[in-house]
Amino acid sequence: MIILENIILFIGVLLLPCIAYSLISFNYGKFREKELKSKLSGFEVARKILDENDLKSMYIVEVKGILNDHYDYNQKVIRLSTDVYHGTDVTAAVVASRICSYAILDKKNDSFMKFRSLVNPFITFDVYASYIIVIIGICLQDYAMVKLATLLMLVALIFHIVTLTVEKKSIKESMFNLKANKILNKEEIEESSMLFTVSNYTFIMSILTCISNLFNELIYNLKRRG
Numbered sequence: 001m002i003i004l005e006n007i008i009l010f011i012g013v014l015l016l017p018c019i020a021y022s023l024i025s026f027n028y029g030k031f032r033e034k035e036l037k038s039k040l041s042g043f044e045v046a047r048k049i050l051d052e053n054d055l056k057s058m059y060i061v062e063v064k065g066i067l068n069d070h071y072d073y074n075q076k077v078i079r080l081s082t083d084v085y086h087g088t089d090v091t092a093a094v095v096a097s098r099i100c101s102y103a104i105l106d107k108k109n110d111s112f113m114k115f116r117s118l119v120n121p122f123i124t125f126d127v128y129a130s131y132i133i134v135i136i137g138i139c140l141q142d143y144a145m146v147k148l149a150t151l152l153m154l155v156a157l158i159f160h161i162v163t164l165t166v167e168k169k170s171i172k173e174s175m176f177n178l179k180a181n182k183i184l185n186k187e188e189i190e191e192s193s194m195l196f197t198v199s200n201y202t203f204i205m206s207i208l209t210c211i212s213n214l215f216n217e218l219i220y221n222l223k224r225r226g
Contacts, residue, residue, distance in 0.1 A: 021217070032157070034090045042084040042092035048195075049100045049177045058103060069095050071102035074192050075116035078103060093183055094192050102172035105166065116163040123159045126152050171196050 040048070046060050060078040062085040065068075069080050078099055086094045105113040130152035137145030175196065177186050184192055 001005065012123050021187050022073070030213065034188075034191065035182075036088050036090060038095055038183060039088050040093065040183060042087050042172055044098040045093045045183055046078055046080065046096040048181055048183065049097055050175070051107065052181055053100075053104050053107065055103060055107060062086075069099050073102075073106060073120075076103070076106075076176050090184070090188055093178065094196065095180050095187075097174040097183070098170060098196075100177065101170040102166075105172055106167055106179075110166070112163055112166045112169075116166050119159060123156055128158050174225065 014119060043060055045060075050056065050058050052058070058076060058078060060080060063079045063081055065081055067081065068085065069084050071077075072079055078096075080096060080099065084095045086092075102113065106117065130149045133145050133152070135151035136142070175189075175192075178192065179189065
């Protein structure tokens with residue numbers, strides 16, 4: 001019975017992240033088949049948006065990997081994955097504009113953006129550490145390790161909820177720039193609204209994953225006490 005409970009907890013820890021990644025990959029792949037009428041690459045979209053927001057000196061660099069696009073807060077650099085950097089599709093434009101929106105929020109000295117950028121590296125480590133600790137704890141039947149993993153996951157959950165406003169602002173900023181700079185036509189804007197929802201899967205799933213894992217780990221702790 002204990003083994004079965006551990007297997008269920010183990011599945012709960014890993015299932016949501018796998019679902020989130022699969023949904024994002026599927027939808028991004030679907031919209032990569034839709035070429036932009038303007039034929040602008042992700043790099044060109046990012047460059048145009050940055051220039052229009054007085055960020056002409058900011059670099060845009062290509063990085064390896066998939067779904068690895070991000071704004072480097074410390075170096076003040078936009079990093080776009082190869083598919084986005086060279087892509088001339090709706091997905092590339094949306095992702096590039098979304099990453100640029102973080103740089104724009106940073107330029108505007110958004111307090112939540114600054115907090116997120118400073119704390120995010122520690123939270124990333126926190127989440128990975130919690131996964132490793134809870135898995136080891138389950139395998140070794142170590143209550144103390146699972147309890148520690150629960151605490152780490154709680155910290156990550158609080159962080160994601162507090163910084164939810166950053167995601168809302170970035171979507172609004174990104175949509176504004178795509179329209180204002182006429183990067184997308186009317187049809188492409190309608191399609192991009194779906195992509196913005198998809199791009200939010202990562203953040204939403206992060207919260208749901210934290211809640212799910214926290215719930216599973218709390219149940220495990222309570223049963224151990226009982």
